[in-house]
Amino acid sequence: MTEELKPVLKTETRTRPIRVTVDLPPADQQALKRWCNTAALDLDLTTVALAQVLRALAAELTADPADRLDGLDDRLRARLAGAGEPEVDLTTTIPKSLQQQLSLTTAVHNTTIEAAVTEALRMWLAKHPPCRRTVLDAAQQLAELGLGDDLAGEGDTL
Structure with missing residues:
Protein backbone atom coordinates (compact mmCIF):
# COMPACT_ATOMS: atom_id res chain seq x y z
CA MET A 1 0.00 0.00 0.00
CA THR A 2 1.49 3.33 -1.01
CA GLU A 3 0.69 6.60 0.59
CA GLU A 4 -0.37 9.43 -1.59
CA LEU A 5 1.82 12.47 -1.42
CA LYS A 6 0.02 15.52 -0.16
CA PRO A 7 0.55 18.70 -2.13
CA VAL A 8 3.02 21.06 -0.52
CA LEU A 9 1.30 24.28 0.51
CA LYS A 10 3.13 27.50 -0.03
CA THR A 11 3.48 29.29 3.27
CA GLU A 12 2.67 32.94 3.21
CA THR A 13 4.86 35.55 4.77
CA ARG A 14 3.29 37.01 7.86
CA THR A 15 2.29 40.63 7.37
CA ARG A 16 0.33 41.32 10.53
CA PRO A 17 2.31 42.85 13.42
CA ILE A 18 3.40 40.59 16.27
CA ARG A 19 2.53 41.71 19.79
CA VAL A 20 5.37 41.75 22.30
CA THR A 21 4.70 42.23 26.00
CA VAL A 22 7.35 43.53 28.39
CA ASP A 23 7.04 43.70 32.16
CA LEU A 24 8.86 46.73 33.55
CA PRO A 25 9.52 47.79 37.11
CA PRO A 26 7.25 50.75 37.94
CA ALA A 27 10.22 53.12 38.23
CA ASP A 28 11.46 52.21 34.73
CA GLN A 29 7.97 52.63 33.25
CA GLN A 30 7.65 56.01 34.94
CA ALA A 31 11.05 57.11 33.62
CA LEU A 32 10.12 55.97 30.09
CA LYS A 33 6.80 57.80 30.23
CA ARG A 34 8.65 60.91 31.44
CA TRP A 35 10.99 60.56 28.45
CA LEU A 41 7.31 68.59 24.00
CA ASP A 42 10.58 68.69 22.04
CA LEU A 43 8.85 67.47 18.86
CA ASP A 44 5.81 69.74 19.37
CA LEU A 45 3.49 66.73 19.46
CA THR A 46 0.51 66.12 21.69
CA THR A 47 1.83 62.74 22.84
CA VAL A 48 4.52 60.21 22.12
CA ALA A 49 3.33 56.72 22.98
CA LEU A 50 5.62 54.25 24.69
CA ALA A 51 4.89 51.78 21.88
CA GLN A 52 6.21 54.31 19.34
CA VAL A 53 9.44 54.66 21.30
CA LEU A 54 9.89 50.88 21.55
CA ARG A 55 9.28 50.52 17.79
CA ALA A 56 11.86 53.25 17.12
CA LEU A 57 14.35 51.48 19.42
CA ALA A 58 13.72 48.18 17.58
CA ALA A 59 14.36 49.96 14.27
CA GLU A 60 17.62 51.40 15.64
CA LEU A 61 18.78 48.00 16.87
CA THR A 62 18.03 46.28 13.57
CA ALA A 63 19.43 49.03 11.35
CA ASP A 64 22.61 48.62 9.35
CA PRO A 65 25.50 48.59 11.88
CA ALA A 66 27.13 51.50 10.03
CA ASP A 67 24.02 53.62 10.65
CA ARG A 68 23.62 52.80 14.35
CA LEU A 69 24.49 55.24 17.08
CA ASP A 70 28.12 54.97 18.12
CA GLY A 71 28.52 52.65 21.07
CA LEU A 72 24.86 51.55 21.16
CA ASP A 73 25.65 47.86 20.68
CA ASP A 74 28.38 47.91 23.32
CA ARG A 75 26.20 49.73 25.87
CA LEU A 76 23.31 47.33 25.35
CA ARG A 77 25.56 44.29 25.60
CA ALA A 78 27.04 45.68 28.82
CA ARG A 79 23.55 46.13 30.26
CA LEU A 80 22.55 42.63 29.20
CA ALA A 81 25.72 41.15 30.69
CA GLY A 82 24.77 42.75 34.01
CA ALA A 83 21.14 41.65 33.69
CA GLY A 84 21.91 38.30 35.27
CA GLU A 85 23.54 40.01 38.23
CA PRO A 86 21.64 39.02 41.37
CA GLU A 87 19.92 41.88 43.11
CA VAL A 88 19.73 42.41 46.83
CA ASP A 89 16.94 44.44 48.36
CA LEU A 90 18.44 47.08 50.59
CA THR A 91 16.46 49.36 52.81
CA THR A 92 18.01 52.46 54.28
CA THR A 93 16.89 55.71 55.82
CA ILE A 94 17.74 58.83 53.86
CA PRO A 95 17.44 62.26 55.49
CA LYS A 96 14.40 64.23 54.24
CA SER A 97 16.58 67.03 52.81
CA LEU A 98 18.58 64.51 50.80
CA GLN A 99 15.40 62.75 49.60
CA GLN A 100 14.10 66.02 48.19
CA GLN A 101 17.39 66.77 46.42
CA LEU A 102 17.57 63.21 45.11
CA SER A 103 13.99 63.28 43.80
CA LEU A 104 14.54 66.60 42.05
CA THR A 105 17.87 65.53 40.55
CA THR A 106 16.51 62.21 39.26
CA ALA A 107 13.57 64.03 37.65
CA VAL A 108 15.90 66.52 35.95
CA HIS A 109 18.24 63.76 34.72
CA ASN A 110 15.36 61.46 33.72
CA THR A 111 16.41 58.53 35.89
CA THR A 112 15.16 56.75 39.00
CA ILE A 113 16.31 57.09 42.59
CA GLU A 114 17.25 53.40 42.57
CA ALA A 115 19.43 53.87 39.46
CA ALA A 116 21.05 57.01 40.89
CA VAL A 117 21.85 55.35 44.20
CA THR A 118 23.17 52.23 42.46
CA GLU A 119 25.44 54.32 40.24
CA ALA A 120 26.65 56.36 43.23
CA LEU A 121 27.49 53.14 45.08
CA ARG A 122 29.40 51.78 42.08
CA MET A 123 31.40 55.00 41.82
CA TRP A 124 32.14 55.02 45.57
CA LEU A 125 33.22 51.37 45.54
CA ALA A 126 35.49 52.00 42.55
CA LYS A 127 37.22 54.79 44.52
CA HIS A 128 37.34 52.77 47.76
CA PRO A 129 38.46 49.22 46.98
CA PRO A 130 38.76 46.88 49.95
CA CYS A 131 42.12 47.16 51.68
CA ARG A 132 44.55 44.25 51.56
CA ARG A 133 44.04 43.53 55.27
CA THR A 134 40.27 43.07 54.74
CA VAL A 135 40.87 40.60 51.91
CA LEU A 136 43.40 38.67 54.00
CA ASP A 137 41.01 38.59 56.98
CA ALA A 138 38.25 37.21 54.77
CA ALA A 139 40.60 34.60 53.30
CA GLN A 140 41.69 33.55 56.79
CA GLN A 141 38.06 33.17 57.87
CA LEU A 142 37.37 30.97 54.84
CA ALA A 143 40.40 28.86 55.64
CA GLU A 144 39.26 28.45 59.27
CA LEU A 145 35.91 27.22 57.96
CA GLY A 146 37.72 24.68 55.80
CA LEU A 147 36.65 26.36 52.57
CA GLY A 148 40.04 27.68 51.49
CA ASP A 149 41.09 24.57 49.54
CA ASP A 150 37.79 24.42 47.67
CA LEU A 151 37.90 28.07 46.65
CA ALA A 152 41.58 28.47 45.88
CA GLY A 153 42.67 27.77 42.32
CA GLU A 154 45.85 26.01 41.29
CA GLY A 155 48.81 28.02 42.50
CA ASP A 156 46.72 30.24 44.81
CA THR A 157 47.76 30.52 48.42
CA LEU A 158 45.95 31.84 51.43
Missing part, protein backbone atom coordinates in the same frame (compact mmCIF):
# COMPACT_ATOMS: atom_id res chain seq x y z
CA CYS A 36 7.98 60.20 26.12
CA ASN A 37 6.43 63.37 27.55
CA THR A 38 9.70 65.29 27.13
CA ALA A 39 10.06 64.00 23.55
CA ALA A 40 6.50 65.08 22.77
Whole structure:
Protein backbone atom coordinates (compact mmCIF):
# COMPACT_ATOMS: atom_id res chain seq x y z
CA MET A 1 0.00 0.00 0.00
CA THR A 2 1.49 3.33 -1.01
CA GLU A 3 0.69 6.60 0.59
CA GLU A 4 -0.37 9.43 -1.59
CA LEU A 5 1.82 12.47 -1.42
CA LYS A 6 0.02 15.52 -0.16
CA PRO A 7 0.55 18.70 -2.13
CA VAL A 8 3.02 21.06 -0.52
CA LEU A 9 1.30 24.28 0.51
CA LYS A 10 3.13 27.50 -0.03
CA THR A 11 3.48 29.29 3.27
CA GLU A 12 2.67 32.94 3.21
CA THR A 13 4.86 35.55 4.77
CA ARG A 14 3.29 37.01 7.86
CA THR A 15 2.29 40.63 7.37
CA ARG A 16 0.33 41.32 10.53
CA PRO A 17 2.31 42.85 13.42
CA ILE A 18 3.40 40.59 16.27
CA ARG A 19 2.53 41.71 19.79
CA VAL A 20 5.37 41.75 22.30
CA THR A 21 4.70 42.23 26.00
CA VAL A 22 7.35 43.53 28.39
CA ASP A 23 7.04 43.70 32.16
CA LEU A 24 8.86 46.73 33.55
CA PRO A 25 9.52 47.79 37.11
CA PRO A 26 7.25 50.75 37.94
CA ALA A 27 10.22 53.12 38.23
CA ASP A 28 11.46 52.21 34.73
CA GLN A 29 7.97 52.63 33.25
CA GLN A 30 7.65 56.01 34.94
CA ALA A 31 11.05 57.11 33.62
CA LEU A 32 10.12 55.97 30.09
CA LYS A 33 6.80 57.80 30.23
CA ARG A 34 8.65 60.91 31.44
CA TRP A 35 10.99 60.56 28.45
CA CYS A 36 7.98 60.20 26.12
CA ASN A 37 6.43 63.37 27.55
CA THR A 38 9.70 65.29 27.13
CA ALA A 39 10.06 64.00 23.55
CA ALA A 40 6.50 65.08 22.77
CA LEU A 41 7.31 68.59 24.00
CA ASP A 42 10.58 68.69 22.04
CA LEU A 43 8.85 67.47 18.86
CA ASP A 44 5.81 69.74 19.37
CA LEU A 45 3.49 66.73 19.46
CA THR A 46 0.51 66.12 21.69
CA THR A 47 1.83 62.74 22.84
CA VAL A 48 4.52 60.21 22.12
CA ALA A 49 3.33 56.72 22.98
CA LEU A 50 5.62 54.25 24.69
CA ALA A 51 4.89 51.78 21.88
CA GLN A 52 6.21 54.31 19.34
CA VAL A 53 9.44 54.66 21.30
CA LEU A 54 9.89 50.88 21.55
CA ARG A 55 9.28 50.52 17.79
CA ALA A 56 11.86 53.25 17.12
CA LEU A 57 14.35 51.48 19.42
CA ALA A 58 13.72 48.18 17.58
CA ALA A 59 14.36 49.96 14.27
CA GLU A 60 17.62 51.40 15.64
CA LEU A 61 18.78 48.00 16.87
CA THR A 62 18.03 46.28 13.57
CA ALA A 63 19.43 49.03 11.35
CA ASP A 64 22.61 48.62 9.35
CA PRO A 65 25.50 48.59 11.88
CA ALA A 66 27.13 51.50 10.03
CA ASP A 67 24.02 53.62 10.65
CA ARG A 68 23.62 52.80 14.35
CA LEU A 69 24.49 55.24 17.08
CA ASP A 70 28.12 54.97 18.12
CA GLY A 71 28.52 52.65 21.07
CA LEU A 72 24.86 51.55 21.16
CA ASP A 73 25.65 47.86 20.68
CA ASP A 74 28.38 47.91 23.32
CA ARG A 75 26.20 49.73 25.87
CA LEU A 76 23.31 47.33 25.35
CA ARG A 77 25.56 44.29 25.60
CA ALA A 78 27.04 45.68 28.82
CA ARG A 79 23.55 46.13 30.26
CA LEU A 80 22.55 42.63 29.20
CA ALA A 81 25.72 41.15 30.69
CA GLY A 82 24.77 42.75 34.01
CA ALA A 83 21.14 41.65 33.69
CA GLY A 84 21.91 38.30 35.27
CA GLU A 85 23.54 40.01 38.23
CA PRO A 86 21.64 39.02 41.37
CA GLU A 87 19.92 41.88 43.11
CA VAL A 88 19.73 42.41 46.83
CA ASP A 89 16.94 44.44 48.36
CA LEU A 90 18.44 47.08 50.59
CA THR A 91 16.46 49.36 52.81
CA THR A 92 18.01 52.46 54.28
CA THR A 93 16.89 55.71 55.82
CA ILE A 94 17.74 58.83 53.86
CA PRO A 95 17.44 62.26 55.49
CA LYS A 96 14.40 64.23 54.24
CA SER A 97 16.58 67.03 52.81
CA LEU A 98 18.58 64.51 50.80
CA GLN A 99 15.40 62.75 49.60
CA GLN A 100 14.10 66.02 48.19
CA GLN A 101 17.39 66.77 46.42
CA LEU A 102 17.57 63.21 45.11
CA SER A 103 13.99 63.28 43.80
CA LEU A 104 14.54 66.60 42.05
CA THR A 105 17.87 65.53 40.55
CA THR A 106 16.51 62.21 39.26
CA ALA A 107 13.57 64.03 37.65
CA VAL A 108 15.90 66.52 35.95
CA HIS A 109 18.24 63.76 34.72
CA ASN A 110 15.36 61.46 33.72
CA THR A 111 16.41 58.53 35.89
CA THR A 112 15.16 56.75 39.00
CA ILE A 113 16.31 57.09 42.59
CA GLU A 114 17.25 53.40 42.57
CA ALA A 115 19.43 53.87 39.46
CA ALA A 116 21.05 57.01 40.89
CA VAL A 117 21.85 55.35 44.20
CA THR A 118 23.17 52.23 42.46
CA GLU A 119 25.44 54.32 40.24
CA ALA A 120 26.65 56.36 43.23
CA LEU A 121 27.49 53.14 45.08
CA ARG A 122 29.40 51.78 42.08
CA MET A 123 31.40 55.00 41.82
CA TRP A 124 32.14 55.02 45.57
CA LEU A 125 33.22 51.37 45.54
CA ALA A 126 35.49 52.00 42.55
CA LYS A 127 37.22 54.79 44.52
CA HIS A 128 37.34 52.77 47.76
CA PRO A 129 38.46 49.22 46.98
CA PRO A 130 38.76 46.88 49.95
CA CYS A 131 42.12 47.16 51.68
CA ARG A 132 44.55 44.25 51.56
CA ARG A 133 44.04 43.53 55.27
CA THR A 134 40.27 43.07 54.74
CA VAL A 135 40.87 40.60 51.91
CA LEU A 136 43.40 38.67 54.00
CA ASP A 137 41.01 38.59 56.98
CA ALA A 138 38.25 37.21 54.77
CA ALA A 139 40.60 34.60 53.30
CA GLN A 140 41.69 33.55 56.79
CA GLN A 141 38.06 33.17 57.87
CA LEU A 142 37.37 30.97 54.84
CA ALA A 143 40.40 28.86 55.64
CA GLU A 144 39.26 28.45 59.27
CA LEU A 145 35.91 27.22 57.96
CA GLY A 146 37.72 24.68 55.80
CA LEU A 147 36.65 26.36 52.57
CA GLY A 148 40.04 27.68 51.49
CA ASP A 149 41.09 24.57 49.54
CA ASP A 150 37.79 24.42 47.67
CA LEU A 151 37.90 28.07 46.65
CA ALA A 152 41.58 28.47 45.88
CA GLY A 153 42.67 27.77 42.32
CA GLU A 154 45.85 26.01 41.29
CA GLY A 155 48.81 28.02 42.50
CA ASP A 156 46.72 30.24 44.81
CA THR A 157 47.76 30.52 48.42
CA LEU A 158 45.95 31.84 51.43
